[in-house]
Amino acid sequence: MTASPANIVEIAGVTKRFPGVLALDRISVGFRAGEVHAVIGENGAGKSTLMNILAGDLRPDGGRLLVDGKEVKLASPLDSRAQGITVVYQELALCPTMSVADNIMMSDMAARSVVSLLPRDMMRREARAALTRLGMGGLDPDTKVGRLSVAEMQLVEIAGAVRQNARVLVLDEPNSALSKRESERLFEVVKQLRAEGVTIIYVSHHLREVLDIADRVTVMRDGRTIVTMDNEGLSEDQLIRAMVGRDLGAALQWSLQVEPRPEGEDSVLTVENLEAAGLEDVSFSVRAGEILGIGGLPDSGKDGLGDALFGLSARRGKVTIDGKELRGADPLAAIRLGMSFVPADRRGAGGLLRMSVADNVVSASLPRFSLAGFVRRGAVRREARAQVARLDARISHLGQKLGTLSGGNQQKIILGRSLVTNPRVLVLHEPTRGIDVGAKAEIYSILRGIAGEGMAIVMISSEIPELIMNAERVLVLRDGRLSGELTGQSINETAILARAMTS
Amino acid sequence: MADTVRSGARAAAAGRFELSRLLRVREAGVFIALVVICLFLTFATDAFLTSVNLLNIGRQVSLLGIMAVGMTFVLISGEVDLSVGSTYAFSGLATGMLIIAGWGLLPALGVGLFAGVVIGVVNGILSTYGRLPSLIATLGMLSIVRGAALILTNGQPVTVNLRNGAQPSVLDTFNFMGQGYLFGIIPMQLVFFAVIAVLAWLVLSYSNFGFRVYAVGGSAKAARVSGISVNTVKIWAFVLMGLLAAFAGILSLAFLPSGQAGRTGLGLELDVIAATIVGGASLSGGEGTILGTILGVLIIGVMRNGLVLMGVSPFVQELMIGLVIIIAVGIDKWTTRRTA
Numbered sequence: 001m002t003a004s005p006a007n008i009v010e011i012a013g014v015t016k017r018f019p020g021v022l023a024l025d026r027i028s029v030g031f032r033a034g035e036v037h038a039v040i041g042e043n044g045a046g047k048s049t050l051m052n053i054l055a056g057d058l059r060p061d062g063g064r065l066l067v068d069g070k071e072v073k074l075a076s077p078l079d080s081r082a083q084g085i086t087v088v089y090q091e092l093a094l095c096p097t098m099s100v101a102d103n104i105m106m107s108d109m110a111a112r113s114v115v116s117l118l119p120r121d122m123m124r125r126e127a128r129a130a131l132t133r134l135g136m137g138g139l140d141p142d143t144k145v146g147r148l149s150v151a152e153m154q155l156v157e158i159a160g161a162v163r164q165n166a167r168v169l170v171l172d173e174p175n176s177a178l179s180k181r182e183s184e185r186l187f188e189v190v191k192q193l194r195a196e197g198v199t200i201i202y203v204s205h206h207l208r209e210v211l212d213i214a215d216r217v218t219v220m221r222d223g224r225t226i227v228t229m230d231n232e233g234l235s236e237d238q239l240i241r242a243m244v245g246r247d248l249g250a251a252l253q254w255s256l257q258v259e260p261r262p263e264g265e266d267s268v269l270t271v272e273n274l275e276a277a278g279l280e281d282v283s284f285s286v287r288a289g290e291i292l293g294i295g296g297l298p299d300s301g302k303d304g305l306g307d308a309l310f311g312l313s314a315r316r317g318k319v320t321i322d323g324k325e326l327r328g329a330d331p332l333a334a335i336r337l338g339m340s341f342v343p344a345d346r347r348g349a350g351g352l353l354r355m356s357v358a359d360n361v362v363s364a365s366l367p368r369f370s371l372a373g374f375v376r377r378g379a380v381r382r383e384a385r386a387q388v389a390r391l392d393a394r395i396s397h398l399g400q401k402l403g404t405l406s407g408g409n410q411q412k413i414i415l416g417r418s419l420v421t422n423p424r425v426l427v428l429h430e431p432t433r434g435i436d437v438g439a440k441a442e443i444y445s446i447l448r449g450i451a452g453e454g455m456a457i458v459m460i461s462s463e464i465p466e467l468i469m470n471a472e473r474v475l476v477l478r479d480g481r482l483s484g485e486l487t488g489q490s491i492n493e494t495a496i497l498a499r500a501m502t503s
Numbered sequence: 504m505a506d507t508v509r510s511g512a513r514a515a516a517a518g519r520f521e522l523s524r525l526l527r528v529r530e531a532g533v534f535i536a537l538v539v540i541c542l543f544l545t546f547a548t549d550a551f552l553t554s555v556n557l558l559n560i561g562r563q564v565s566l567l568g569i570m571a572v573g574m575t576f577v578l579i580s581g582e583v584d585l586s587v588g589s590t591y592a593f594s595g596l597a598t599g600m601l602i603i604a605g606w607g608l609l610p611a612l613g614v615g616l617f618a619g620v621v622i623g624v625v626n627g628i629l630s631t632y633g634r635l636p637s638l639i640a641t642l643g644m645l646s647i648v649r650g651a652a653l654i655l656t657n658g659q660p661v662t663v664n665l666r667n668g669a670q671p672s673v674l675d676t677f678n679f680m681g682q683g684y685l686f687g688i689i690p691m692q693l694v695f696f697a698v699i700a701v702l703a704w705l706v707l708s709y710s711n712f713g714f715r716v717y718a719v720g721g722s723a724k725a726a727r728v729s730g731i732s733v734n735t736v737k738i739w740a741f742v743l744m745g746l747l748a749a750f751a752g753i754l755s756l757a758f759l760p761s762g763q764a765g766r767t768g769l770g771l772e773l774d775v776i777a778a779t780i781v782g783g784a785s786l787s788g789g790e791g792t793i794l795g796t797i798l799g800v801l802i803i804g805v806m807r808n809g810l811v812l813m814g815v816s817p818f819v820q821e822l823m824i825g826l827v828i829i830i831a832v833g834i835d836k837w838t839t840r841r842t843a
Contacts, residue, residue, distance in 0.1 A: 077728040093728050095721035097789035102714065103725070109714050110730035116711045 008033040014063030023049040025223040034197040038210040041220035043462040055087035056080035086161035087170040096146030101127035130159040151182035170201040176299035205297040268456040274317035276308035280480040286456040293471025294460040301480035306429040310341035338424030353403030358384035387416035408439025533798040544809040564804030565692035566751040573747035574779040576740040581720035581788025582637035587748040588771035589648035595752030619749025627738030652764035662761035681757025704793040720788030781831040
C-alpha cells in the first residue's frame with residue numbers, strides 16, 4: 001500500500017442528531033480510491049446513519065463531506081449517485097415487475113428523452129455486458145427481477161451502479177441473506193471491482209469475512225469512529241476489543257444481583273430442537289422467575305425466535321409450557337397455555353396505535369372483559385387504571401390514543417396488555433428499542449418485579465448492555481444455532497460479541 | 504468457433520423456451536378464457552358467430568375499451584382513477600351543448616377534450632404533489648365533475664339534432680363519428696378504439712415514456728434514484744386517462760345522440776377498472792399490458808352479448824359479470840401465490 005493515497009470520499013467531523021439521540025458525534029473517516037473499507041460496530045454504533053448520509057437520505061447537522069477533496073452537499077439519493085456514490089441497501093431499490101435489463105438500464109433511460117423509442121436491443125446488450133463484467137453473464141437480461149434470488153437481485157443492483165460509473169459502492173450487510181456460495185460469488189465481484197479501482201465500503205457484522213476481504217477496517221462505537229486500522233495481522237479478538245470498551249460502570253451499579261437458583265427447579269418453558277425460519281436445532285429452557293436473555297447478530301435467527309415460539313411463524317420441534325406441548329403456528333393456543341409475546345415492532349404489530357390506552361390494555365384478554373358479546377366498559381377501565389398505576393405509565397387519561405404516547409409509555413401499556421393475560425411465560429423482543437434511558441430503566445425494574453413474582457421471561461435483544469443488566473443467563477445465537485451460554489459473572493460484552501461474531 | 508456453435512444452440516433453446524414462456528404470460532390465461540367463452544357461445548347460440556354480431560360486439564365494447572386503455576396507464580403507474588365516468592359525461596355533454604349552440608365541430612371537440620385534460624391534470628396533481636391517495640382524490644373529482652355537469656346542463660337532457668340548433672354539416676360529421684361505418688361495415692367507434700389501442704400499445708411497449716410508467720408503478724423508489732420524475736409520469740398518465748375518457752364521452756353522445764348529466768356514464772368507472780384488471784393490470788402498480796386490457800374488455804363484452812343472445816335476464820347478467828371479475832383475477836392470484 002502506498003504511503004497516503006488520496007481519499008475519494010472524506011467524512012470530516014460529521015454530526016447527526018435525532019430527537020434525544022446523538023447518532024453521530026463528530027466522526028471522521030477517509031475512504032481511499034480502490035480500497036475495500038469495512039465499517040464495523042455494534043448495533044446502534046451509528047453505521048446505518050453514516051450510510052444514510054452517504055446515500056443522500058439523511059443530511060448531517062454538522063461537519064463536512066468531501067468528494068475528491070471538494071466539499072459536497074448530498075441532498076438526495078440522486079445527488080449522491082451523481083457523485084458516483086451508490087448505496088446498496090438490504091431493501092434493494094429495484095423494480096420487481098421489470099426485467100433485469102430494464103433495471104440495469106433504468107438510469108440510462110431516465111437520461112434519455114421521454115418521447116424517444118426504447119432501444120430494447122441495446123438495453124439487452126449493455127445489460128448483458130454489465131452482468132458479464134461481474135461474472136454474471138449467465139443471467140438472462142429478460143428475466144423479471146421479482147423472480148430472482150436475493151443474491152441475484154443484489155448483483156443486478158450492483159451491475160446497475162457499476163454501469164453508472166459508480167466510484168464508491170456501499171454494501172450494507174450484503175451477505176446477511178445470502179448462502180455461503182452466494183457470498184463467495186459476491187466477494188469475487190467485490191475483488192474484481194476493487195481491481196477496477198472502485199472503492200467498496202463494506203458494512204458487516206461478520207468479522208471473519210471482514211478480515212478476509214477488507215484492506216482497512218474502521219470501528220465505530222456510540223456514534224464515534226474509534227479507530228481505522230490496516231488489515232494486516234488483525235484478528236477477530238482485536239476487532240471485538242475495539243468495538244467493546246463502552247463504560248458500563250454506571251449502568252451496572254443497579255444491575256441485578258443474581259441469586260443462584262436451586263438446581264433442578266422445574267422449567268416453565270422448554271424448547272427442544274426448534275427449527276424455524278433462520279433457526280436450526282435450538283433447545284433451551286426457562287425457569288419460573290428467571291430472565292433469560294437471547295442475543296445475536298441481526299442475521300443470527302434471533303429475530304425470528306419470538307414469532308416461532310409464539311406460533312406466528314411455522315416451526316418444528318417441541319415447545320412446552322408446564323409440560324404441556326404447544327401446537328405450532330397457533331398463537332391462540334400459546335396464549336391459552338400462558339405465553340404472551342411483546343413483538344419488536346411496536347408501531348406495527350405491537351400496539352393498536354389508534355385505539356385508547358384502556359382498549360389496548362385489555363385487547364389480548366377481551367373474553368374476560370365481555371358479557372354476552374358486549375365489552376364491560378367499567379371493568380375495562382378498572383383494569384386499565386390498575387395496570388397504568390402498576391407500570392407507572394404517564395398518560396393524561398385512559399381514553400388517550402396509544403399512538404400519542406411516548407415510546408416508553410407505549411411499551412409500558414403493551415407490557416400491561418401482556419400482564420393482564422396472566423402469562424406464565426413472557427417473550428419480549430427488543431423490549432426497549434427506541435426508548436429513552438429513563439424509561440428503559442423503569443421497564444427493566446418492572447420486568448424484574450414480574451420475574452420476582454414467578455413469571456418466566458425470555459428477553460430477545462440486540463442491545464448487549466440490556467442483556468448484561470437484566471439476564472441471569474444469556475444464550476447467544478449465530479447462524480441460526482446456539483453458539484454459547486453464559487451465566488452470572490461470565491456475562492460480559494466481550495464474551496457475548498465473541499460468541500455472536502466469530503466463527 | 505466454439506462460441507458461435509454454443510450461441511446457436513442457445514438461440515435454439517431460447518426459441519423453445521419462448522413458447523413455454525408465452526403460455527406462462529398473463530395474457531395467455533385471459534386469451535384462453537376468451538376462446539372458451541366464444542366456443543361455448545358459438546355452439547350454444549346461432550347468432551353469436553356471425554360477422555354482424557361480432558362487429559356489433561366490437562362497437563359495444565369500444566367506448567369501454569378506449570377508457571380501459573387510459574386506465575391501463577393509470578393502474579400501471581400505481582394509481583387509480585374513479586372520476587372517469589363523470590369526465591365521460593361532462594365532456595360529452597359540453598361538446599354536445601356547444602354543437603347545439605352552433606359551434607363548429609373542431610372547436611366543440613377541442614373544448615370537450617380540453618376539459619378531460621384539465622380534469623386529468625387536477626387528478627394527477629392532487630395524487631402526487633397534493634399527497635392524496637388517488638382513490639380519494641379521484642373519488643372527490645368523481646362528485647365534483649358530475650356536479651359540474653349537472654350545473655352546466657341544469658340537469659336537463661342534451662340532445663344533438665338539427666331542431667336544437669346544430670349546423671347540418673357539423674351534425675353529419677359528428678353523427679358519423681358515433682354511428683357511422685368505415686367502408687360501410689366497420690363501426691367508426693371500433694375504428695377509433697383500434698387506432699387508440701395500437702398507439703397506446705406502441706407507446707407503452709416501445710417508448711421511453713411507457714418504460715417510465717412501468718418503472719414508477721413497479722417501484723417508485725427505484726425510479727426516483729434512477730432520476731425519473733415520478734410525479735411527472737403519474738400526472739401524464741392521469742392526463743391521458745382524462746383525454747380518453749373525454750373522447751369516449753363525446754363518441755357516446757355522437758352515437759346516442761343524447762345524454763343527461765344525472766345518468767350518462769354513471770358507475771362506468773367500475774366497469775372500466777374491472778375490464779382493465781381482468782386483463783391483468785394490478786391495482787398495486789407495475790403490471791398490465793394493452794393486449795391484456797383489450798382481452799379483458801372483450802371478455803366482458805362477449806359475456807354481455809352472449810348472455811343477451813341466450814336470453815338470460817339482465818339481472819343474472821350483472822351477477823355473471825361479477826363472477827368473471829373475481830374468477831379472472833382470482834386465478835391469477837391463486838396461481839402466482841403457488842409459484843412465489
